[in-house]
Amino acid sequence: MGRGYTIFDTAIGRSAIVWSDAGIVGVHLPEAREIDTRRRLFRLYAEARELRPPMNTEIAIEGIVALLRGEASDLSDVTLDMIGIHVFNQRVYEITRKVPRGETRGYDEIATRLGAPSAARSVEQAIAKNPFMIIVPCHRVLDSYEDKISPNGGSISKRRLLSIEGSHAAHSKTLFGVLLPVAPPRPHN
Template identity: 70%
Template sequence: MAGRAYSIFDTGIGRCGIAWGDRGIIGVQLPEAREIDTRRRLFQLYPEARETRAPVDVGIAIESIAELLRGGSADLSDVTLDMTGIPAFNQRVYAFARSIPRGETRTYGEVASHLRASGAVYSVAQAIGRNPFMIIVPCHRVLEAGHYADKISPNGGAISKRRLLSIEGAHPTASKTLFDVLLPVAPPRPHS
């Protein structure tokens, strides 16, 4: 597709990437461990995009993302996203996620209930995991039922939800321990 481009920019957590097209932002990439890996991920996701200077509207989005990643409170609600090819359900999930205030979280189940799709918790989790618009669509604010904040989508690079929530000053979240991950084991039987 003609008209797609990307730019790499500095933030408080490393060098991020943003890609756009004629209809708006098509993706945001949080930093990988190395900048070359961030660039590689952008190329894999948007092979037709070419690196160039961001136009004014994308530049404003970049400044806002950088501000948020410094702990500021920039508003990204007016950033235009190109939802071409994104399923309607995912678009609804992303619209709801964009309405979650900075520093607050919701669970997958709460999002599903809000969308009047209470049986769609797994679908909400899948949509969040496929979010191409990191930070603009703050998927890090949507957590598992136990408020675990370790997972993030592939576009999250090396950054965890916990770290993003910490930057925002969100309430502490639980993290899974080895015991949460392992299946329960029956206690040993006493010797008679």
């Protein structure tokens, strides 16, 4: 069959998903205009054709739509097509998929889980290349200074995605089980 894609509505705009016979190839959050999302798709997946999605893709779409509405959704059973993705990145994505909604992790925490505590920079690079937005919730992996999202993220930020999920990075539980407090807002004089 080759690769197929479809554009679908979400609470944040028209998103896109690409699949192959092996599973989901990529998820793309909306650009400012749908035409820009389509251009990105054509640039990355010139051979993909707009088709009716198979069951695995339908499940992914339903879960993505629910998550972007702020609802709980389990995408752990959605099959991903990891052909051509570096083994290290695959391992990063497997761990990232297990970060619960409402929590975040740091690059160093993911590196430690991989058994490579000095590989935080490599984890950051893998997260930046994540083609499976939302299904692999890369927005839940960040550093305190960071707000950017992967190239497939359109114009939405990690903090906005965390907000949609009903969490805030500063309130999120870390790998070590510590809940980070947030300072109350200062009164304006």
